[in-house]
Amino acid sequence: MSTPVKLPPVSDLLPYTEPDYYQGFYTTYFNETHFALRDEVREFVNEFIVPYVDEWDVAGEVDPNLYREFGRRGYLCALAGVREYPTEYTDIRIKSVPPEKFDPFHEIIIIDEVCRAGSGGVCWFLMGGYNISVPAIFKFGSPALKRRVLPDILAGKKRSCLAITEPDAGSDVANLTTTATLSEDGKHYLVTGTKKWITNGIFSDYFVTATRTGKKGMGGITMLFIERDSQTVDTRKIMTQGMRGSGTTLLNFDETKVPVADVIGEVNGGFKSIMANFNHERLGIIAQATRFSRVLLQASLEWALERETFGTKLINHAVIRSKFGVMAGRIEGVQAWFNDLVLQYKYMDDQEAMVRLGGPIAACKALVTQTMELCAREASQIYGGLSYTQGGKGGTVERLYREVRAFAIPGGSEEIMIDLGVRQTLKDLKKYEQSLKKQTKL
Template sequence: MAGTTQSGAIPLPFSEPPYLCGLPSPYYTPELRKWQQACRAFIGEHLMPYAWDWEKEETVPDHLFHTFAKHNMLIPVLPSPLPVQQLKAVGIHDLLGVVKVEDFTYMHNMIYNDEMSRTGLAGPGASLTTGMAFGVPCVIKFGEKQLQERFLPDAFWGRTRFCIAITEPDAGSDVANIKTTAERSKDGKKWIINGTKKWITNGIWSDYASMAVRTGGPGPSGLSMIVVPLKNHPGVSMRRLKVQGQISAGTTYIELDDVEVPIENLIGQEGQGMKYVMTNFNHERLTIAIGATRQARVALSAAFAYVLKREAFGKPLIEQPVVRHRLAKAGALLESQWAWVEQFVYQMCNMTKEQADVELGGLTAAAKAHAGMVFKECADCAMLLFGGNGYTRSGQGEIAERMWREVNGHRIPGGSEDVMLDLMIRQLAKNYQRKTKELERPSGSSKL
């Protein structure tokens, strides 16, 4: 029935993607809809009812991570296609009995990430999945066989936890200026690592980090990536950082003082770290775009529900033209952003990884940046429409206040907004110039 959700309830405007409001869509097959229902049921049981309490407590209990791992529900955050051979080798053949690992696509990934963000909070979900989403793929894509065999089985089953450690106090979006060093020991058997990493999500709970380090000279060609032990490892000290949003995600400051790491922990080839980091960023940015767009839904639909019942000047707020205008502006941006995300993911499913990296890299950055901008518009709308209630950290306006504090956790990580927008234009120009040059006639040739 058009206009109803899968449960039969009428959804609030802007609360669900159009395909979950009964509207037709070219993207969602019966198999994908079954996957969405399975994700919603699992996340609705284990995460949704408790997320806000855990965010206030600033941590998520260990048992939740193990529950997700036991049911293979950490795996859907990995980029598509999944590492089928490695997963089957450790006994992981399907996800929730619904999707075979070999059938998993970026559409499944998008649906999963959208459902994980229905709590309205990034922190609880990020505490579970950030390491698998962004730390483990480096080992899958670029690690030698011995490295994969040592680390992947335990990571897939949640027996160990990873994080991605790139950002430093003086190197955020400017990855090429990373200062943490990794030097070979005199006997050539170890890396000796010194430096600091900052704003590392999940670091405090992680056994290992896929870490960007400087093994060579200045600039991007001197960067490599290494699997670095963290928890209880000599020379490593970690402490939590207090941040504005995503508090339960465990943002961490890491100090490394003569940390010894086996030479075999190098990921891929020495000096290729910048390439590995940038390739990994595309998946991270798309994940952020999906999550931020869902959080924008949470904020805007809460505001819509509020103005339907809140009265001022003798009538419900929804009857005020200025209120409708503000909802309309934010809603148009929201639905346009979601349509872009769906289109983007469809393109990812129908292009090779090599094609997508070239054609969509800059657009991925832009989608991530724009998702943060849209989230800000929706959170601002909610804050203003809730009025004084939206300025209060409790009561009926708590959701608006909380959503507003979540915004910058999407606008800055994964590449800050202005850098992402600039990257989009630079890559679009580069691709245009390359394609134009390829169409030029060879010098001295009459061939068209």
């Protein structure tokens, strides 16, 4: 068992606005390297993101230089969905974390600190398409493909995204209709079809794309690595309720030529590639929504300590304090569950994690998005009219209120996540019952 550590608190001590291990409590999940990375990334966020968040949200665009700086510092390498730092494909190093000490909790630290800025749009601009597309290249791409494309992707010189969702196929990925037809000479696939709500698609050089190469259903899907072609690949920005600047995209392929060598995984075996990254993707969403819930709590608590109504501070009203109690309880519960899931993810291999963690991670994802929605509502109530106005004191609450649905739907809608959590548990229960029967017979 890891020895518990307790480091001096570096954040303000407003209750529940930080995880307890940031406020001088013991932890077995984190060590000095995690806290050093936290300080490093926080400095980056405060310098390069926080001063511009409101400006970027209004413009619907984020400075593209931010992405390159993010890559230059090694943060993209940490978000690649591999449990070890990818030294084989890059010479870039994170300043505060030696590669041999890197683990999944370092990835969570980076996500958490970026989200501290209170903008889902900026968060997804930096990592939304990247950390759901790059893992497939690492795990299922050919050695030649990885050598060719990963160095520039990890450095932030090239961008990639995941193209699965279609206008009529969201969570039901087995019913995709974008086709990839093998050319007569057998050297290329010709891809035709439409993808929708593709995060970062408008910026991307590469598209990790789910295509139909075989029969209907999950058995006929092939993942292809598609390079942008101005003649046959068309990307158009979609205007969305929130996540402005993240580059939500309508993507069209018109007989786009893809070398057969750029198949990711096996032909007609693409469903495995899709499923393999769901745990990693959803853990990232949980990390984001947990921090955004804390941002909402902190913003509204600071306002309650400042605002006076009926001759006293808002915080002195019991009905307001009860809101903070409910928010804090939900956040701390999610945080504890989440940290344990990351620990399991750290030590389990991919196969065990897919079987045993899929259900709990899905259920936790549903719980945290409901928690964020609760916190957005209560923070808005506490701020009153200020939270209905873009910018100003209530601007962060207004922005995150608009962005709740982007966490409740993508990566698996709440309804599907809750059901998956139960179904997975029932499968494990049946296995347990079968093992008991075998033991009884013995």
